[in-house]
Amino acid sequence: MRTQPFLSQKQTVQRYSPPSRAARTISTLRKAGIGSIRRSSPPRGPAPPSGQRLKASNSFRSLYDQEQTNPRRSSIMFPQRAQPPVGPRDEGGMGKRWVRWMHKQGLKRFVVLSSVLAAVWVKWAVGLGSYSGQGTPPMFGDYEAQRHWLELTIHLPVRQWYTYDLQYWGLDYPPLTAYVSWLCGIVGSWIDPSWFALASSRGIETPGSKIYMRATVLAFDTLIYVPALIFFARAWQGTRSIRTQELVLLVLLFHPALALIDFGHFQYNSVMLGLTLLAINFFSTGHDLLGAVCFVLSLGFKQMALYYAPAIGSYLLGKCLYLGSTKGSQLFIRLALVTSATFLVLFLPFLPPFAPLSAIRDPIARIFPFARGLFEDKVANFWCASDVLVKWRRWASRGILVQLSAGLTALGFLPAAAGLISAGWKLRKRAQTAQETDKEKEDAATPMLPLLPYALLTSSMSFFLFSFQVHEKTILLPLLPMTLILAGAASAPGTHTSAYNMGMLVNNVAVFSMWPLLKRDGLSLQYVALTVFWNHLLGYNPFQKPRTFLQYLSIAVYGACAILHLLELMITPPSRLPDIYPVLNVLISTPVFVFAWLWSIKRGVEVGWALGGIGASSSRHADHKISASSTVANGPSSTGIKENSDSGIPAGAKPGTRRSLGFADSKRRAPFRTGSVEAS
Amino acid sequence: MSKVVQEKSDGAQASTPDEKHDEPTPPSPTSWLGLDPTARDILVVSTCLKLLLFPAYRSTDFEVHRNWLAITHSLPISKWYYDTTSEWTLDYPPFFAYFEKLLSIPAYLIDPKIVNLQNLNYDSWSVIAYQRTTVILTELVLGAAVLRFIRGAPNPTTQRIISASLFLHPGFLIIDHIHFQYNGFMFGILLWSILMARNDNKLASGFLFAVLLNFKHIYMYLAPAYFIYLLRSFCLSPSGALLPSRFISLANAVIIAFLASLGPFLLMGQLPQLLSRLFPFTRGLNHAYWAPNVWALVTAADRVLLRLARIGQIGAISLNEAGLASTSRGLVGDTVFAVLPTVKPIHTFAITIAFQVIYLTKLWKTPTYKSFLTALTLCGYTSFMFGWHVHEKAILLVLVPLSLLATENHAYFRTFMLASIAGVYSLFPLLFTPAESLIKLVYSVLWAFFVFGPLHKRVYEFPRSLPFVVIDFLEKLYMAGFPLLHLFMTTLPLVTRSGPLATSATCVASDNLSCPETGPSAGTTKTGTSALEFLPLMMTSVYCAIGLVWAFLRLSVLYMKQH
Structure with a gap:
């Protein structure tokens, strides 16, 4: 809340209860669809002191608040209050309506089961189509x-x-x-x-072998990826309603890009992604060692999981820092041991005593194919897109290009890694002043957990954009964290404009960027059907009253995609430029991915600021006074960083309580904590 | 299509009253076709799912319809019913031929090879996409009809579920969108006709039914109920006096429909040829795969008795030699019983008529809409139970009108549930390819889940006396048997497998209408192996027949006891 930050500490304590009630009222009003009322409500605290102090301590926050509350909407929304608000049926997409219907019909126990079954149906139905390289001897696909x-x-x-x-x-x-x-x-x-x-x-x-191969993908998807998704909905969205968790699951289950590649094109990406997701889930429940094992398994399944490694490594390092010198170094040694042991077990058949030491070179040489070019085919990353202007491969030798791409990639994921590590460091200092017991800290989830999805997105997107030998299918890796963020935002698209619109745009453009591949595989029908289905499931309509820059950008991008599809349908490419359509595709998609990468850095910085940013240490004191006086019954959470449901900053909740992911507003909690976090 | 769109927007207005939450909701500017969100969801989802099924297995019915496109496009109307270029000759009534003619025009524009008469078994992507698309589009007639049913229903919320269940019926998915036929379209016309009857527009109802008969003559099974109902409630006054003006207008409407359809062939003097195509009385009692009706049970009983006789348990039974040969030939072709007296077409005809007379008498006495609907269902049901050479696809004639009765009370609901489960399961052998087995199973399970769950909650009654408790228990036991049956069906071929999966893709031309999809080449295998091969089919057929016969008895009793 905007008015709260300007209260003195004393006032905060005394005035705690009334604002919280007011805030509850506001939150109820917001639920009723009147998103902007608080902008117009008179300030309840003392009038904000104008001038220097405001700017010095709150400039970033107020900017951020403005982004969240979206002043342009408020000016549009307010005159419309006379009209009835949009009915609950219209809000949200089909997924939301379906979950509500199931609950009303007394079928709520079966929502998860039937959505998983429906997803199995859809995936298998995609598998009825052709696969990569069908009927194209001698190499097939x-x-x-x-x-x-x-x-x-x-x-x-x-x-x-x-x-x-x-x-x-x-x-x-x-x-x-x-x-x-x-x-x-x-x-x-x-x-x-x-x-x-x-x-x-x-x-x-033969039909039999095709069905068997398809069945193996489905089996591993159902055994690894789907449980990881259910686990995710429970672990990361634990503070939110069951319906929201179910919606999150639904959004993730029908993810079109993964279904098209795994069940249409044919690959086992869901195993790698599922293992990484399991790792993230284990991190969120505090089982770091299990998480590390899962991530190593993911790496051991497909080396592409390396795209996530900077984020995951920095997270674990940050956690070690956060835990302090004793506990932290213990955890560090344990992690190192477990990780190396898992790697050793995975590569055991290629290591002594089972094989001479030189044998390990074979898999390593195969796994990292630097001998191949900068990029193959057309892929919507930096190198391929800029190749239109700069002929990189003519201009530089392969060795230089490898170094260049490695450098750019590292630069790309640096903000994420630095953010996580520095957050761990800062929070450690604060925790020390709070004299929390080490035990308590170890059990609780790490407060920088909400940074993790954004860091994963930054890191994997930077790999996708800048690294060597990227395939168009690899966009699936950045899509996983993006879709996790989106799924959290999708339950209330109106209040999460930025994450929701970004997630939808990136997902749709990602599917679009794979169009040349899917077309070659004979999966154009599935491409259309799944994309439409998923967008409808989320109730996404980019053309409805655009307000933000992102929404205008989305419309422009979709327009470009549609035009390109139409052109391709009607005009065969000139013989001089046979690749004109894939190249145009790359030129449309790459800016969107770059934009998503920048957005993820921005969000990471914002969340990082909110975690350890300005005024945080004084807020801790305010909190402690409240909990010590225990005058207000404000729920169990009174230590650590409070959930700021307005800005989407999560709780570092007490041990054992369920946490909500940072990018998602907790609808259930009234934002009465905000004030104390901001107090300075 | 503009008509359909118009109808749809009408239907959407109908659906508003039951939405209590947001009654004053102004139509949002983005809503297309004026559909409410639920209807839109169902339309989008079902269309997307059907699109995914484009590459799925398709039976020879696909080629049958492609050939009809070619016949109607490349031949003059006088040769339509004479052409024998393909073995899949035109054997639907003229309206369907006109319909194919209409479809063949865009087909020619898309790919001229589709309508080339000599281009047999053409299966390029263009023809698959085109024909599958026409099925999806024409099924919108069904969608519009069920949407219209919601307005004016006693309980619109319940009717909404029933309407959705009809539009998403696994029967249509299996038969139309995988196997390939246009049932959705034609049941759409039937439902329009029933809707007109409900809305007391009986003239339109009779006309639409006459039109439907000229699309596909299998709906003749339902004609007696229509005849009696329209005669009694429309043409006669409640006291029994004839209302000549009404009678003449109805007669004219029907005659116009038939003239529009048969007129050109009448003028060309081709009526006998047309009729011989429509009614080929040269088929056996059972279809290749026994439709789950009374005859399936009788045939199975005959087989069991034969076994017993062979073992020597029953000595004094004279075996029919032809019957012995019939059993050893597997299931294809004519069925001659070895032990039991052989059934002739006239017998099946007589039994069907006898049963129908009972229901029609009841209908004559109580010519209300509900009574009509039940009698209609029972007419179709009787024909399915006792008809000659019934195809398992005909079960839709029962399931579709029965769905409209599902929420009358718990007894009707239970009948509907039994018949639907057994009926849909009996359609499973139509798709014998392993790839589609998951599709049909998961879809049907989900459908059953979303339909039976909410409806059951609305109508549940506790069984009132001990016999009812026993019946209730047995019915539940029967329904619980389906998972076991399916488990058995899937594991048996794996255990007794002699060759790789999916061998029986070849089709035997023993049937004019469609291919006996389940029958591997007849008479090639020995009795021992063929018995094992046919065992799953036989078991499916018999198990489903038990449920369907029981549901038939249930519905008959319910109808006769109704006041």
């Missing part, structure tokens, strides 16, 4: 690559996995993929040996 790995792992000794006939889809993923392939291959050849017969099964395209 990604499907044949995966199938070939099933074939070679069951027939060859482990040592030969990374060396056998590398020209024909040699294995180039880390060992966990190989082990999973081996398992699938064993089961598959038990059903029908001809599907995975060595050499003779190359390019096999």
Whole structure:
């Protein structure tokens, strides 16, 4: 609340109760759809002292508040108050209506089950279509690559996995993929040996083998990714209503880009993403070691999980710092041990005593293919987009390009890593003054947890934009944190304009950026159906009353996408420029991804500020006085950083209580805490 | 299509009264077609799901319809019913032929090869996308009809669920959007006709039904109920006096419909040829896969008795030699019983008529809308139960009108539930390919979940006496048997598998209308293996037949006891 920051500490304590009631009223009003009323309500505290002090201590906050409350809307909204507010049925998308209907019909116990079943149906239905490289001998595509790995792992000794006939889809993923392939291959050849017969099964395209391959993807998706999503909804959205959690799950389950790539194009990305998501979930519940194991497994499944590594590493480092010298170094050593042990187990067959030390070179050389070019195909990243103007590969040698891309990537994820580590450092200092016991700190979730999704987004997006050898499918990695953020915001699109619109834009553009690939795979119909379905599920309508820059940008981008699709449909590209449409696609998509990357840095900085920013230490004192006097019954949370539901800053709640993710407003909690956080 | 859009917007206005929360909600400027959010959700979701099914398995009915596009486009009308270029000759009434003619015009613009008569078994992406799209678009007739049902319903909220359940019925998904037919379109016309009857516009109702008959003659199963109802409630006064003006207007409406359809062929003197195409009396009692009706039970009983006789348990039974041959041939072709007396078409005809007379007498006495609806359902049900060469797809004739009765009371609801579960499950063998097995199963389970759950809550009554408690228990037991049955069906082929999966993709031309999708080539396998191959189908058929026969008896008793 804006008026609160200007109260003195004493006033804060004394006046605590009345403002909280007022704030509750306001929150009720906001729920009723009158988002702007507080702007017009008269200040309840003393009049804000104008001038220097306000600017010095609150300039950033007030800017941020303005962004959240969106003054332009308030001026539009207010005259409309005479009209009835938009009915609850119209608000939100189909997902929200469906969840509400299920609850009303007394079927709420089955919401999760039936949404998972429906998602299984949709994924399988996508799988009815063709896959990458179907009917295109002699090399076929990604499907044949995966199938070939099933074939070679069951027939060859482990040592030969990374060396056998590398020209024909040699294995180039880390060992966990190989082990999973081996398992699938064993089961598959038990059903029908001809599907995975060595050499003779190359390019096999029988209906049976296709169904089996599709079934393995579905099985791993359902066993790893879907539970991770349910876990996410419970762990990260724990403070929010069951309906919101269900909606979050729904949004994530029908994610079009992943379904198109995994079940249409054919890959096992959901295993890698699911393991990373499990890691994040374990971090949020304080099980850092389990989380680290999951993340190493994710890395061991696909090296692309490395895109997340800076964020996850900095988070864990930040947590070690936050815990202080004793506990922190203990955790650090444990993490180091667990991580190395997991890696060792994963690579065990390639290490002594099972193999000579030189054997480890085979998988490593295959996993990091620097011998390949800067980029293949057309991919919506910095290198490919700028290649239109600057012919990088002519201009610089590969060695320089590798260094350049590595440098730019590191620069790209630096803000995220620095933010997490510095937040951990700052919070440690504050925690020391508060004399919290170490035990308490260790059990509680780390306060910088809300930074993590943004850091993941920054880091993976920077890898996608700047690193070497990126594929268009790799956009799935930045999409995961983006969609996690979006899912939290989707339950109340009106109050989370920025995250909601950004998430939708990036997701839709990501699917669009994969259009050349999907078209080649014969998945254009699925592309349309899934995108429309998902947007309708979220009730997304970008063309409805644009207000912010982001919304205008979205309209422009969608317009460009639509025009490009129409052009492609009607005009065949001139023979001089056969790649004109993919290039235009890249030129439309890349700016959006760059924008998302910048946005994630901005949000990360904002959340970081709110966590350890100006005036925070004095707010702690105010809090302690309140809890000590215990005059107000304001719920269990009285230590640590309070949830600022107005600006979307999460609670570092007490041990054992469920936490809500930072990017999402907690609708259930009245924002009466805000004042004390801001008091200075 | 403009008509449909118009109808839809009418229907949307109808749906507002039951929305208590936001009655004064002004139509939001972004709402398209004037649909309310729920209807829009259902339309978007179902369309997206159906789009995903484009690459799914399609039966020979797909080629049948493509061939009809070609016939109607490239031949003059005088040759439509004579053409034999393809084995899938035109055997639907003329309105359907005109409909195909209409569809063939855009088809020609999209890809001229679609309508090339010689281009048999054409299956490029263009023809698949085009034909599947026409199914989705014409099904909007059904959507508009069920939307209109909500207005004026005694309980619009319940009717909304029933309407949604009809539009999303797994029967339509399986038969129309995977197997390929235009049932959604034609049941849309039927529902329009029923809606007109409900809204007391019986002239329109009779006319629409006459039109429907000229689209697909299978709806003749329902004709007796229409005839009696319209005669009694429209053409006769309550005292029984004939109202000549009404009678003549109705007769004219029906005659106009038939003239528009059959007129050109009448003028060309092709009526006998047309009728011979429409009614080929050369088929067996059972379809390749036994439709789950009384004859499935009788045939199964015959098989069991034969086993017993062979073992020697029952000595003094004279075996029919032809019947022995029939059983060893598997299921394809004519069925001749080995032990039981053989059934002839005239027998099935007589039994059907006898049952229908009972219901129609009741209808004559109580010519109300509800009574009509029940009698209509029972007419279709009787034909399905006792008809000659009934196809399992005909179960939709029962399930669609029965859905409209589902929330009368708990007894009706239970009947609806039993018939729907057994009926939909009996459609499963239509899609025998492994890829579609998950599709049909998960979709049907979800549909059952979303329909039975809320409706059950609304009508539940506790069984009142001991026999009812026992019946209730047995019915629940029967329904709980379906998961077990399905488990058995899926594991049996894995255990007794002799070759790779999905072998029986070849089709046997024993049927004019459609291919016996489930039948591998007839008479090639030995009795032993073929018995094992057919066992799952036989079990499905018999198990579903038990439920459907029981639901039939239930509905008959309910109707006859109703006041």
